[in-house]
Amino acid sequence: MGEEQRRAPLFEALQTYAGRVRAPLHVPGHKMGRGADPEWRAFLGERALSIDQTEAPGLDDLHAPEGVIAEAQRLAAAAFGAWRSYFLVGGTTAGLHALILAACTPGETIVVPRHAHRSVLGALILAGLRPRWVRVAFDPELGVATGADRASLKAALPGAAAAVLVHPTYYGITSAIAAEIELIHRSGLPVLVDEAHGAHFAFHPSLPPSAVSLGADGVVQSLHKTGGSLTQSSLCHLPRGSRLDPLRVQEMLRLVQTTSPSYLLMASLDAARRMLALEGRSAWDRTLALAGEARRRVEAIPGLRVYPTDDATKLLIDVRGRSVSGFRAAEWLWEEAGVAVEAAGLTYLLAVLTPGDTPETVATLVAALERLPSDGGVPALPPEPPWPEVVMTPREAYLGRKQAVPLAESVGRIAAEMVAPYPPGIPVVAPGERLTRDVVDYLSFAARAGWHLQGPADPLLRTIQVVVE
Ligand SMILES: Cc1ncc(COP(=O)(O)O)c(C=O)c1O
Numbered sequence: 001m002g003e004e005q006r007r008a009p010l011f012e013a014l015q016t017y018a019g020r021v022r023a024p025l026h027v028p029g030h031k032m033g034r035g036a037d038p039e040w041r042a043f044l045g046e047r048a049l050s051i052d053q054t055e056a057p058g059l060d061d062l063h064a065p066e067g068v069i070a071e072a073q074r075l076a077a078a079a080f081g082a083w084r085s086y087f088l089v090g091g092t093t094a095g096l097h098a099l100i101l102a103a104c105t106p107g108e109t110i111v112v113p114r115h116a117h118r119s120v121l122g123a124l125i126l127a128g129l130r131p132r133w134v135r136v137a138f139d140p141e142l143g144v145a146t147g148a149d150r151a152s153l154k155a156a157l158p159g160a161a162a163a164v165l166v167h168p169t170y171y172g173i174t175s176a177i178a179a180e181i182e183l184i185h186r187s188g189l190p191v192l193v194d195e196a197h198g199a200h201f202a203f204h205p206s207l208p209p210s211a212v213s214l215g216a217d218g219v220v221q222s223l224h225k226t227g228g229s230l231t232q233s234s235l236c237h238l239p240r241g242s243r244l245d246p247l248r249v250q251e252m253l254r255l256v257q258t259t260s261p262s263y264l265l266m267a268s269l270d271a272a273r274r275m276l277a278l279e280g281r282s283a284w285d286r287t288l289a290l291a292g293e294a295r296r297r298v299e300a301i302p303g304l305r306v307y308p309t310d311d312a313t314k315l316l317i318d319v320r321g322r323s324v325s326g327f328r329a330a331e332w333l334w335e336e337a338g339v340a341v342e343a344a345g346l347t348y349l350l351a352v353l354t355p356g357d358t359p360e361t362v363a364t365l366v367a368a369l370e371r372l373p374s375d376g377g378v379p380a381l382p383p384e385p386p387w388p389e390v391v392m393t394p395r396e397a398y399l400g401r402k403q404a405v406p407l408a409e410s411v412g413r414i415a416a417e418m419v420a421p422y423p424p425g426i427p428v429v430a431p432g433e434r435l436t437r438d439v440v441d442y443l444s445f446a447a448r449a450g451w452h453l454q455g456p457a458d459p460l461l462r463t464i465q466v467v468v469e
Contacts (some may be wrong), residue, residue: 011271013067016058017058024056032053061126064363072273080273082219084242090258092194111162112132114133114134124393129395136149153183157184167193186361191215191217196225198226202280204281217242218237226352252327287353290357298369313332320347326345346378386438401467408444414432414469441463
């Protein structure tokens with residue numbers, strides 16, 4: 001990477017401003033911490049609060065950048081190999097919303113894999129789009145989604161306005177994304193990639209390639225997940241040759257992002273980009289070595305197996321051989337050993353390693369896993385959910401008049417909310433879809449089994465929200 005990557009223009013400008021200002025007669029009202037709760041100030045430190053600023057002199061404007069933010073975004077584009085990069089203060093959620101709003105107009109059809117994150121469904125609601133869902137392949141043993149089904153993707157493309165891909169999955173599993181992008185481009189559609197879990201990919205050759213280098217048209221990455229920036233800060237990239245109009249993307253970013261973007265978040269993106277550009281290769285070298293060591297040691301524990309993820313820094317641990325569910329194992333690890341994993345499912349635990357990990361964190365995980373007790377077995381994996389019948393757009397169903405009805409009495413109605421039970425971790429129903437007998441039976445089973453249900457207003461799903469017809 002070039003010399004210019006040693007700079008962090010926004011972070012530097014904030015420090016200069018904090019050192020120079022004598023009378024900050026503007027918001028934020030805590031005035032560099034002086035007006036903040038003393039315990040909070042002491043905890044966070046005055047220096048952190050001194051750079052929690054707004055569009056003060058020399059600090060540029062995220063929504064019309066011409067100075068240090070423009071420069072910081074240019075450096076990010078260079079580091080990630082993109083044509084244009086934009087800072088996000090509303091997470092990857094905001095970036096996906098903006099890209100989808102930019103690529104489509106109301107009423108159009110968009111191709112979306114069923115395992116897409118709920119932020120994509122949110123974009124469909126905002127944009128008034130009709131989803132054409134793509135079937136998802138599952139690992140038959142662990143029951144986790146491994147990617148979009150190619151034949152289903154191909155069949156969904158004709159007549160659509162854009163397609164979304166998820167790369168990698170939450171579990172670090174990638175599909176043949178280069179071939180998928182090519183397939184979608186052959187139909188003339190732009191490809192929007194949710195790379196929330198791949199912000200580190202560009203910085204090490206043993207990690208999967210980033211969609212930025214594979215010809216996608218828009219890519220969003222949660223730098224806060226694996227890239228070292230603060231929670232909520234993400235990046236939206238337009239790769240070279242993107243079919244999206246940057247002016248329209250910026251317009252949509254202005255629509256979905258706050259007018260008071262946090263300079264702490266933006267400076268953390270600037271600093272994280274610098275660190276990745278300068279030290280990413282060596283830092284991820286160490287992380288991959290540590291993950292390899294962790295994998296070997298966990299595999300050596302009787303009853304445990306580590307799934308061969310494409311991103312080796314994701315440890316997807318199959319706990320079935322230990323006669324314990326992943327949910328129970330995660331609870332035990334936390335309560336008995338202070339080990340907090342990223343996620344758990346019926347059959348697995350997911351541990352995420354980054355350059356912030358050390359041999360000690362791995363040793364603590366391994367020592368706890370060695371003591372993991374069995375808990376009388378693991379319930380069988382659920383069958384694949386029934387295929388949805390879309391009868392109106394998510395926007396019409398979600399934003400229209402709705403009512404809660406007992407789940408048992410909802411057969412034949414149109415859902416006005418999403419329900420995604422874990423497992424299988426994908427929506428069984430989304431707003432605008434018919435609640436068929438099969439769907440209601442599936443949801444009743446999931447609710448009775450006590451699975452975590454993402455989406456419904458009633459967390460126990462005694463009732464479900466449906467469209468008033
Ligand atoms: C696959 C995927 N996409 C998008 C998001 C949304 O990202 P953010 O939390 O940065 O808004 C997440 C968050 O967990 C995710 O897992």
